[in-house]
Amino acid sequence: MIDFATLVTPGVRDLQPYLPGKPSEEVERELGLRDVVKLASNESPLGPGRLARAALARAAEDVSRYPDASGYYLKRRLSARLGVPPECLTLGNGSNDVLDVAARCFVLPEHEVVLSAHSFVVFGLSARAVSATPIVTPARDWGHDLDAMARAITERTRLVYIANPNNPTGTWSPSADLERFLGAVPEHVMVVVDQAYAEYVERDDYPDCIPWIERHPNLVVTRTFSKVHGLAALRVGYAVSHPQVADYMNRVRHPFNVNRLGLAAAQAALDDDEHVARSVALNREGMGYLTGALDELGLAHIPSIGNFVTVDVGRPAGPVFQQMLREGVIVRPVGNYGMPDHLRISIGLESENRRCIAALAKVLGSI
Ligand SMILES: Cc1ncc(COP(=O)(O)O)c(C=O)c1O
Numbered sequence: 481m482i483d484f485a486t487l488v489t490p491g492v493r494d495l496q497p498y499l500p501g502k503p504s505e506e507v508e509r510e511l512g513l514r515d516v517v518k519l520a521s522n523e524s525p526l527g528p529g530r531l532a533r534a535a536l537a538r539a540a541e542d543v544s545r546y547p548d549a550s551g552y553y554l555k556r557r558l559s560a561r562l563g564v565p566p567e568c569l570t571l572g573n574g575s576n577d578v579l580d581v582a583a584r585c586f587v588l589p590e591h592e593v594v595l596s597a598h599s600f601v602v603f604g605l606s607a608r609a610v611s612a613t614p615i616v617t618p619a620r621d622w623g624h625d626l627d628a629m630a631r632a633i634t635e636r637t638r639l640v641y642i643a644n645p646n647n648p649t650g651t652w653s654p655s656a657d658l659e660r661f662l663g664a665v666p667e668h669v670m671v672v673v674d675q676a677y678a679e680y681v682e683r684d685d686y687p688d689c690i691p692w693i694e695r696h697p698n699l700v701v702t703r704t705f706s707k708v709h710g711l712a713a714l715r716v717g718y719a720v721s722h723p724q725v726a727d728y729m730n731r732v733r734h735p736f737n738v739n740r741l742g743l744a745a746a747q748a749a750l751d752d753d754e755h756v757a758r759s760v761a762l763n764r765e766g767m768g769y770l771t772g773a774l775d776e777l778g779l780a781h782i783p784s785i786g787n788f789v790t791v792d793v794g795r796p797a798g799p800v801f802q803q804m805l806r807e808g809v810i811v812r813p814v815g816n817y818g819m820p821d822h823l824r825i826s827i828g829l830e831s832e833n834r835r836c837i838a839a840l841a842k843v844l845g846s847i
Contacts, residue, residue: 491589491611498605502810513808517835519826520812522647522677522788524710526762526829529755531748532711539744547740554738554747558718561750562690567723570730573737575676575704575717580606581732582700582719583639586670587612591638596624598649598817600674603641612638622782622790623651626661633669640665643674644689645681648814648824650784655687662696670725672700676717677786679708679756680763686785690720697722700729705742707787708759709749714742763787766827773837777844782822790814790824793844797823800843807839 485493501520508516528536555566572578583606587593593607597619607614615637617628624642633640642661645652653661658673665671673689689701700721706712716738719729738746749755767789774781774791781791793800801813801823812824825836 489589489611491608495605495608496816498601499816501812502805504810507805507808507810511806516808516810517828517832518810519828519832519836520810520824521712522707522786522826523712524708524759524787525766525827525832526710526755526759528710528745529749529752529758531752531755532709532745535744535748536714536741539741542740545740547736547738547743549736551738551743554716554743557747557750562720564690564693564720565723568693568720568726570719570721570726570733571738572702572717572719572733574706574712574715575674575702575719576602577715577733577737578702578717578719578729579603579641579672579674580609581729582670582672583607583610583612584732585725585728587638590636592634592636594629594632594637594640596629596642596646598622598646598819599624599641600643600647601816603643603674606641607639619649621651622649624653626653626657630661630664633665635668637669640669640671641674642671643676644687645677645784645786647676647786647788648790648812648817648819648822649782650786650788650790651782652681652683652686652785654685656685658687658689659692662692662699665696665698667698670698670700671696672702672719674702676702676704677707678703680760680787681785682760682764683785693720693722697725700725705746705749708756709746709752710755710759711742711745711749714739714745716742716746762829763827766830766833769830770825770827770833770837773833777837777841788824788826790819790822792821793823793840795821797821800840803843803846804836804839807835807842809836809839811836
């Protein structure tokens with residue numbers, strides 16, 4: 481028998497696969513429930529808007545044809561929206577894809593990748609997949625400690641990942657801190673700022689980051705259509721960078737990595753300002769309700785600017801998660817993020833948020 485463990489690269493041998501949120505269908509099947517509420521994957525409770533749905537239906541007629549490999553029209557729309565030339569864009573199969581492409585472009589096994597404790601799990605996965613060494617800096621108040629991250633940079637560092645806001649903590653780095661950090665990063669280091677939840681943020685001190693690329697050409701900003709645009713299943717994300725960086729990233733990404741349905745829906749979604757505004761407003765209200773209700777339950781939660789809130793249930797969260805499943809509510813345990821007593825709750829529709837709080841209160845009262 482071949483010992484594949486000796487053949488596989490060291491990084492892949494030690495890789496812990498990504499743990500997705502539990503699908504509603506699975507919970508309904510396993511527990512014999514109906515009307516399960518899923519608040520486990522930071523998805524949009526409204527789903528896609530009218531324009532994206534119509535574009536999707538039209539594009540479905542043409543699925544026998546390969547998509548446009550260059551994503552010409554989507555890039556043109558993004559370019560107009562973001563105020564950057566199309567040459568600065570790399571499209572991805574979700575933003576996960578472009579996060580990973582960045583590591584494959586810049587990082588060798590002898591290199592180090594700096595990331596924060598409790599930061600998005602894909603950062604460490606992407607570093608390990610290329611057999612590099614992730615350097616995990618301690619968090620400050622659950623968020624990125626940018627000073628600690630700057631101190632962790634060495635000659636061997638090639639890449640820094642920063643999630644702003646971060647998942648699963650919802651924490652963020654304000655403009656001044658992030659720009660100071662970028663100013664301190666040496667030229668041999670690429671910095672990826674992941675802004676998957678940027679559209680939800682309503683704070684004056686939250687940086688757009690894209691205009692900074694001119695001043696900091698080693699900066700790569702990633703965004704997604706999975707969150708506020710409600711297109712998670714279609715897998716469309718993108719990176720904005722210096723055009724030379726985008727050229728390299730585009731060489732590495734797989735051909736046709738964004739499918740025809742995704743391209744069409746994403747392009748239409750970009751024009752649907754009304755839908756985005758509705759999603760943001762619903763999120764604001766839901767966040768207000770959920771955080772207020774958690775306060776009433778006496779549960780500490782981490783201040784979040786995303787579409788989710790992470791709560792300390794004051795005991796091992798695994799059994800609480802399991803009991804909440806029996807109440808028909810799926811949330812996300814985050815033990816794999818070094819947060820064994822926390823649950824992450826995505827903001828849902830008003831009725832979903834209420835069911836979640838009722839389930840949490842019942843479960844915490846019973847165990
Ligand atoms: C911080 C962060 N970045 C990136 C992603 C990836 O999303 P997608 O690949 O769907 O664009 C997620 C998804 O949850 C996320 O939380």
